[in-house]
Amino acid sequence: MTSTFTRRILPPILLGVVGLVLWEVLVIVAKIQPYLLPAPSAIGKQLTTVAPAIWSATLATGANALIGLIAGSVLAIVMALLASRLSFIDALIAPIVAAIAVVPIVALAPVLTNMFGATSETPRRVIVAIVVFVPVFINTLRGLRQVLPVHRDLMRAYAASNWQLTRTVTLPGAVPYVFTGLNIASSLAVISAVVAEYFGGLQNGLGARITSAAANSAYPRAWAYVFGAIVLGLVFYAATLALERLASRRR
Numbered sequence: 001m002t003s004t005f006t007r008r009i010l011p012p013i014l015l016g017v018v019g020l021v022l023w024e025v026l027v028i029v030a031k032i033q034p035y036l037l038p039a040p041s042a043i044g045k046q047l048t049t050v051a052p053a054i055w056s057a058t059l060a061t062g063a064n065a066l067i068g069l070i071a072g073s074v075l076a077i078v079m080a081l082l083a084s085r086l087s088f089i090d091a092l093i094a095p096i097v098a099a100i101a102v103v104p105i106v107a108l109a110p111v112l113t114n115m116f117g118a119t120s121e122t123p124r125r126v127i128v129a130i131v132v133f134v135p136v137f138i139n140t141l142r143g144l145r146q147v148l149p150v151h152r153d154l155m156r157a158y159a160a161s162n163w164q165l166t167r168t169v170t171l172p173g174a175v176p177y178v179f180t181g182l183n184i185a186s187s188l189a190v191i192s193a194v195v196a197e198y199f200g201g202l203q204n205g206l207g208a209r210i211t212s213a214a215a216n217s218a219y220p221r222a223w224a225y226v227f228g229a230i231v232l233g234l235v236f237y238a239a240t241l242a243l244e245r246l247a248s249r250r251r
Contacts, residue, residue, distance in 0.1 A: 034219045042220040043227065050221060053209065054228045061205040062232050064121055065193040068128025069185060069236070075129070076136035077178065084144035084170070101134045105192055109199040124196040124205075131192040132185035136178070143177025144170055179244040186240040190233040206232070 020040045026032065027039040034042065047054065083090040105127055112123035197207025206229045213222035 035217065038220040038223050043223045046218075046221045046224040047227065050224060054206075054225060057204065057206045057209045057225065058228045058232050060202075061190070061193050061197065061207065061229070062235075064124045064196075064205065065128055065189040065232070065236065068125040068193065069132050069189040071125065072129030072132035072189075073136045073182060073185060076133045076181070077140050080137050080140035080144060083141055097134055097137055100130055103130060105131070105195050106199070109196045113200045118201050121202065123201060124193055127196040128189050128192045131188050135184040135188065136181035139177045139181030139184075140174060143174030146173055146177070175247055179240070179247065182240050183237065183244070186236040187233050190229065190236055194229050 023037075024040050027037060079089075079093060083093055108130070109123065109127055112126055116122045116126075194205070194207040194210075197205040198211055202208070203212065206225050210222050210225045210229075213219070213225060
């Protein structure tokens with residue numbers, strides 16, 4: 001345990017502390033204005049001052065990111081399963097996935113907000129689902145296509161059904177690829193949820209609070225909300241890694 005802490009946990013902590021100290025010194029020595037770069041001490045003061053507001057905003061953004069992540073991932077895995085089994089669905093969905101991959105959030109968010117209303121959380125969750133769909137779908141489909149023909153032929157020789165082949169051979173082999181997509185999607189879910197909050201709607205999330213604080217020239221407070229978004233992204237990523245380790249052990 002001690003060696004693991006020394007090799008894997010202590011170095012990034014020390015690097016973070018050194019980075020904060022250098023940041024503080026740079027702001028003081030260079031006399032950088034807060035609107036350009038607030039000092040870590042000022043941001044830390046705001047973290048303690050508005051901690052309840054940061055917590056509530058983090059929960060609101062986290063809920064949207066989680067719901068969108070689950071919905072987009074489930075849809076992506078189902079569509080990847082269909083595309084791997086049916087060639088016409090693969091040909092049909094390929095251009096759609098390519099189009100989704102280049103959809104700009106800044107253009108889509110205002111449209112969805114007008115469609116569902118400014119008091120609905122649905123636009124933000126839809127945006128998260130759209131963003132996470134692409135990496136999960138592409139990686140899952142790649143994993144489903146990694147099954148060796150000899151394994152497929154062996155299962156068919158045992159008179160296995162398509163579902164038995166999928167359940168016992170195809171899906172277990174695709175699990176590492178699925179989690180590769182989920183690892184990417186977990187971070188994208190938080191980013192897209194925060195960005196979607198910049199374009200109207202309820203003012204209860206981190207993105208809205210960052211915009212409001214910056215508009216009122218409360219730059220250290222805005223950075224405090226940014227810190228909340230960073231922590232939320234790390235929590236999502238760590239949870240995905242934990243699920244991946246659990247699934248790997250069960251495999």
